[in-house]
Every structure is written in structure tokens, then in C-alpha cells.
Amino acid sequence: MNNLYVISGVTGMTGNELVRQILAGNKGSVIGFDNFFCSSIDTVEDCIDDPRFTFFQYDLNNIAQMAEIGYLVNREKKNYDKLFYINCAAVVHTEYFYRVNTTFDTNVVGMRTFLDQAIEVGADAYINCSTSEVYSMQSFKEGGVKESDFLLMSDAEHSQRTSYATGKLLTEFFMKDAVNNGKIRGASLRFANVYSKNERFAKHILPHIVNSLIDNGKVVLLENSKINKRTFLHNIDSCAAVLHLLEHDDALDGSVYNVATDEEISILDLVALIGSKLGIENPEITFSGYRESDPERRVLSTEKLRTRTGWEPKITLSEGIDMIVDFRKNS
Numbered sequence: 599m600n601n602l603y604v605i606s607g608v609t610g611m612t613g614n615e616l617v618r619q620i621l622a623g624n625k626g627s628v629i630g631f632d633n634f635f636c637s638s639i640d641t642v643e644d645c646i647d648d649p650r651f652t653f654f655q656y657d658l659n660n661i662a663q664m665a666e667i668g669y670l671v672n673r674e675k676k677n678y679d680k681l682f683y684i685n686c687a688a689v690v691h692t693e694y695f696y697r698v699n700t701t702f703d704t705n706v707v708g709m710r711t712f713l714d715q716a717i718e719v720g721a722d723a724y725i726n727c728s729t730s731e732v733y734s735m736q737s738f739k740e741g742g743v744k745e746s747d748f749l750l751m752s753d754a755e756h757s758q759r760t761s762y763a764t765g766k767l768l769t770e771f772f773m774k775d776a777v778n779n780g781k782i783r784g785a786s787l788r789f790a791n792v793y794s795k796n797e798r799f800a801k802h803i804l805p806h807i808v809n810s811l812i813d814n815g816k817v818v819l820l821e822n823s824k825i826n827k828r829t830f831l832h833n834i835d836s837c838a839a840v841l842h843l844l845e846h847d848d849a850l851d852g853s854v855y856n857v858a859t860d861e862e863i864s865i866l867d868l869v870a871l872i873g874s875k876l877g878i879e880n881p882e883i884t885f886s887g888y889r890e891s892d893p894e895r896r897v898l899s900t901e902k903l904r905t906r907t908g909w910e911p912k913i914t915l916s917e918g919i920d921m922i923v924d925f926r927k928n929s
């Protein structure tokens with residue numbers, strides 16, 4: 599197998615692990631770019647010297663830079679079996695969810711520009727990274743919410759937070775439209791709470807708890823954390839899902855796939871678990887602040903992805919936390 603993967607947002611949490619898995623699995627070469635909006639070249643330092651990886655500090659919203667990527671792909675594609683586009687570039691993370699204009703420009707317009715280019719260069723498939731945020735306040739039920747469940751989203755009356763999810767939802771329609779009209783194969787993936795050992799700008803709850811406990815022996819949490827429960831998906835598993843899908847053309851029907859684990863834990867139990875791994879019994883927790891439109895639970899059914907591609911998550915939460923702690927202690 600010798601494929602060409604074109605990846606936007608390649609130094610982000612999903613992009614950098616995709617590069618690692620593609621190169622380690624001898625799947626082909628990568629042309630990747632990122633504008634370092636919230637990442638740096640450090641995340642791919644172990645791959646950057648590999649001749650199969652070409653990196654550009656480019657912006658998805660810059661027309662001239664995207665034209666250069668298109669030109670390069672057109673020149674190189676004849677040397678490869680298949681050509682895949684994976685759109686990881688996004689304005690993401692909780693603090694940005696409220697910034698309607700930036701998230702729209704990059705997450706919606708940028709996604710469509712990249713999709714148009716994939717179609718123009720004749721790519722075999724396009725992967726659209728969407729989000730479990732689209733389930734909004736209805737994000738759990740017995741056995742997990744399914745892709746086909748109807749959505750009831752909180753709106754501007756409640757919180758600007760859902761603007762991020764609304765934009766991502768629109769991209770799922772672009773994806774489906776392109777496949778329905780025979781322009782390309784592809785799918786949208788609704789990821790839920792992805793984490794990695796080395797998030798550079800660690801805003802997520804897992805690195806926040808680990809870092810706080812290591813630095814201060816205590817942690818500050820939102821009031822929501824008194825009742826919230828979550829599942830967490832390691833980026834090794836989220837990226838394996840992307841590559842699994844690309845190997846199953848029949849599954850690339852323009853539809854949506856949940857990507858998650860069903861290992862649910864309350865945030866309070868999570869603090870206790872991380873504390874126990876760090877030798878801190880009953881860590882001190884202070885509650886401060888409240889987040890509107892934050893669902894109490896987020897449990898997704900992954901039956902569709904598992905049945906169609908054979909994917910299943912491999913990293914348990916306990917193993918994933920050990921990786922974060924080891925990385926933090928050794929860096």
C-alpha cells in the first residue's frame with residue numbers, strides 16, 4: 599500500500615498521531631500543513647525528518663497557500679495508489695466554542711474549501727472530523743446516542759457554545775452532499791472527548807487535573823463537575839478509527855460515525871483515580887465557575903463504526919492516564 603494523505607491541521611492532536619500511524623504502518627506519504635493556531639512543530643518532531651512527510655506552515659483560509667497544496671498534490675498523486683484528504687484543521691477546545699466568527703471561518707468555510715480541493719484533484723476519499731458536541735444536551739441514553747437519533751440543540755437563547763457544534767453539523771451536510779452527487783467518497787466522524795499524552799495547550803479536563811495535582815496537589819473544577827460524567831477517547835484510538843474507515847470504501851458513504859469509548863467515569867471519580875496514581879489520597883477540590891449548556895453525560899453508541907469497519911478502542915482510561923502522567927514526569 600502506498601497512499602498519499604493530505605492532512606490539514608497536521609500538528610494538532612489528531613493530525614500528528616495520524617502522521618505517526620501512517621508512517622509506522624508503511625501506508626504511504628503525508629503532505630500536511632498547519633498555521634500553528636494552537637500547536638507547534640514539536641508535536642511532529644519525531645517524523646519531520648522522514649522523507650515521506652512534507653510539512654508547510656500554511657493556513658487553510660489562505661487561498662494562495664491552498665492553491666500551492668493543490669498544485670503539489672496534482673504533481674505527486676500519480677506516484678501513489680490512492681489519494682486521501684483528512685481535514686483536522688479546526689478552531690476547537692472549550693474556550694473557542696463561543697467564538698462564532700472564527701469557528702465559522704475555519705471550521706465551516708475552510709472545511710468546504712478543502713473538500714472542494716479534494717474533489718478537484720480527484721481524491722479517493724475525504725474524512726471530515728466532526729464532533730459529539732452536535733448531540734448538545736441530549737448526549738446520552740441507555741446504550742449511547744446513535745448517529746441516526748434526532749438532535750435537539752441548545753441555541754443562542756441558551757449559550758453561544760453550540761455555534762461550534764452547529765458549524766460542524768453543517769459540514770456533515772457538505773460531506774453527504776458531495777458523496778450523494780458522486781463527487782468523492784467520504785464520511786464524517788463525531789469524536790467524543792479526545793485526549794493525548796502531550797496536549798501542548800492542555801485545556802482539557804484530563805491534562806488539567808493531572809497538571810494541577812502534580813503542580814499543586816489540588817485542583818479547581820467548574821461547579822458542573824459535581825455531577826458531570828464523561829467518556830474519554832485516546833488519540834491513538836481516534837486516529838486508528840480514521841485509518842480503519844479509509845480502508846473500508848463501502849463505509850465511506852457520506853454518512854456519520856460516532857467515535858468514542860463506553861468507559862464512563864464521573865469527574866469526581868476521575869480526580870480520585872488520577873490522585874491515586876500520583877500517590878495523593880482524596881485530593882482537595884475547589885469548585886469555581888459554571889458552564890452553561892454543558893451536558894451531564896456524553897455516551898455514544900459506536901456500534902455502526904464497529905460493525906462496518908471492525909474498529910474498536912484499545913487504550914483503557916487507566917492506561918491513557920498513565921501515559922499522560924509518564925509524559926508529564928519525563929518532560
Ligand SMILES: NC(=O)c1ccc[n+]([C@@H]2O[C@H](COP(=O)([O-])OP(=O)(O)OC[C@H]3O[C@@H](n4cnc5c(N)ncnc54)[C@H](O)[C@@H]3O)[C@@H](O)[C@H]2O)c1
Binds near residue numbers: 609658728791
Ligand atoms: N479534541 C477533541 O476532543 C475533539 C472532539 C470532537 C471533535 N474534534 C475534531 O477533531 C478535529 C481535530 O481536532 P484536534 O483535537 O486534533 O484539535 P487540535 O486543536 O489539536 O488540532 C487542530 C489543528 O488545526 C490547526 N488549525 C487551526 N486553524 C487552522 C487554519 N486556519 N489553518 C491551518 N491549521 C489550522 C491548529 O493549529 C491545530 O494544530 C477537529 O475538527 C475537531 O473539531 C476534536
